Amino acid sequence: MTTIVEATGLTKRYGKVTAVDDATFAVRAGTITGLLGRNGAGKTTLMHLITGQEFATSGSIALLGESPVENAGVLQHTCFIKESQRYPDDFKPKHVFATAPRFFANWDSAFARELINEFRLPVDRRIKKLSRGQLSSVGVIVGLASRAPLTIFDEPYLGLDAVARQTFYDRLLADYAEHPRTVILSTHLIDEVADLLEHAIVVDSGRVIIDSSVDALRADAATIAGPASVVDQATRSLTVLHREALGGFVSVTVTNVSDDDRRAARDAGLEVSAVSLQQLIIRQTGGAPDHHTHSTLTEEASR
């Protein structure tokens, strides 16, 4: 599989602030990759670096094997839908859709029209007068109808209600299935998109802390619950991300779990369940593993 984006030691500093810190990762062609992390983690800066709109302080970024900065040859295959894209004051959505085809070789006007209807976008209204959700749908429609080989969405659903978001996911999936391309999707609504993603890159304070397939992430983690002593025994060789206790009952989120570990835990009578992608990432980006105790009885019971 070819990589469409490759970063090595990528760093971006704004004065004293390090927005992206020594990031090394690869995005495989033809995948839907999630760029996940908290607000201000550096996702937007990363996307600007990938598309040559920001200049790296150090390190390298390759888009289709070349530097993206001022590189029309590779940039023509990208479509970057920004989170709060501002359009010219005099624009109406129809102006956007009229000029978009010239930017994107694969633009599908019929598809765009379908989407405009589905999102109920008033194309003849000044963009300044659109609601936040309608404004977002302009970007979403451009991103989808562009069929650009690399389409990047930066939190594209600000203001979109749940129905519109579901429409976006469904349309994205269906169109991606019919016309495969690489999609990078940044979001903090992780659970909503978890099933769409093939790969996840998690960013925290500018550093890439996870770069893995979503399947591997899920397979690697589990929540094990039961009596404290039994749980602690079963998880002694595993990495504990999070521990919650209530009375003598303990629930731990662990990684580096193998199927054998799971079987052993179940055999010991413990409850083994999955960790949602969102939970997993929250735990990984929330700081040091934390231990919650909900009761003073815990100390007694665990002795």
Next chain:
Amino acid sequence: MDDGRPIFLQIAEQIENQIIDGTYGEGGQVPSINEFAAFHRINPATALKGITMLVDTGVLYKRRGIGMFVADGARDRLLAERRERFGTEFVRPLVAEARALGLTTDQLTEMIRKEAP
């Protein structure tokens, strides 16, 4: 979709169930990967993984340009496989639970007979 196991496994299992209960007959066509993906709202790559697994185990086969079909004898093979796993997957937990509740084997057998006369 999330019951703890990888989604592609769940997809594969669902298809197997539907072969066993006859929804997909032998030699019949199953929906395309894109249709599965759209229906379950998952990434097509995940659906592909599940289907590929079933192709590898000989449950499905691919006819180029047409689609995926149920292999001959797939149902029988699946039944045999599941019967083998029935002991570990269902009976063992049943017995463990019964023990935890303090039921004797006779009491357990009695309850089973009530359910399956």
Next chain:
Amino acid sequence: MTTQIPATAAPRSAHARPLAHRVWTVVRLLFANPWTAVYTPLLILTFIWLMNIAIWALLQATVDVGSDADSTINGGALFLFIYMLVVAVQSVNQTFSLALGYGMTRRDFFLGSAVFYIILSVGYSAMLATLGLIEAATNGWGIRLNFFSTSVIGLDGWWQGFVFGLLAFLLFCFIGAATASVYVRWRAMGMYVFWASVVVAFFAGAILTTWANAWPQVEQFFAVAGVLGSAAWSLIFTGLCALAAWLILRRATPSQG
């Protein structure tokens, strides 16, 4: 994954679409809403012109200004230069981020903007020169109104009017572009520094010229060059503005949207 990645997923980067195509795409983007740069100013111009006709005709009919007198030159059409400056400023400010997001390079954007300004400048100056000619031919629209006439500033004929207008429009457009590029690159802080520098430079220049008693020489320069000559010299300044805009935009980054 065992499936082949089709062309849409992993394209060859080798051949960019021709520069001309990309530049024209930016031009089309800038002209997307033709009201801004074309229809609205033309409407305003028409309105001002009609007002002038009405007032002058009224004056001629009611007040005895002498049936042979021409109206004094009014700068009714001059607003167009300022208008185009604003158009240039807004086009750079508001379209830079969008163009880059859709895959254009900064070079494509700059060249597209330049072509946009040239088209507008050529169009408007040709139009104004032609209207001046018609005005002269119809004896001031039949009422001796001097609205488009350029003879008062010493220009004669269509070509001189056209060239003067063209150079003036280009000057205003590129001044606007350069100013806007300062904002795009350095935002509010850049604007403060820029305007402060402009004011300082202006006053410094004036003080120096006064101190060196050089005002007569300045006057002499413009007198010798004439209107057309001065406009030609302004081309240097226009070129400098264009260069400045390019150098500034080259390293500019679109912030949030």
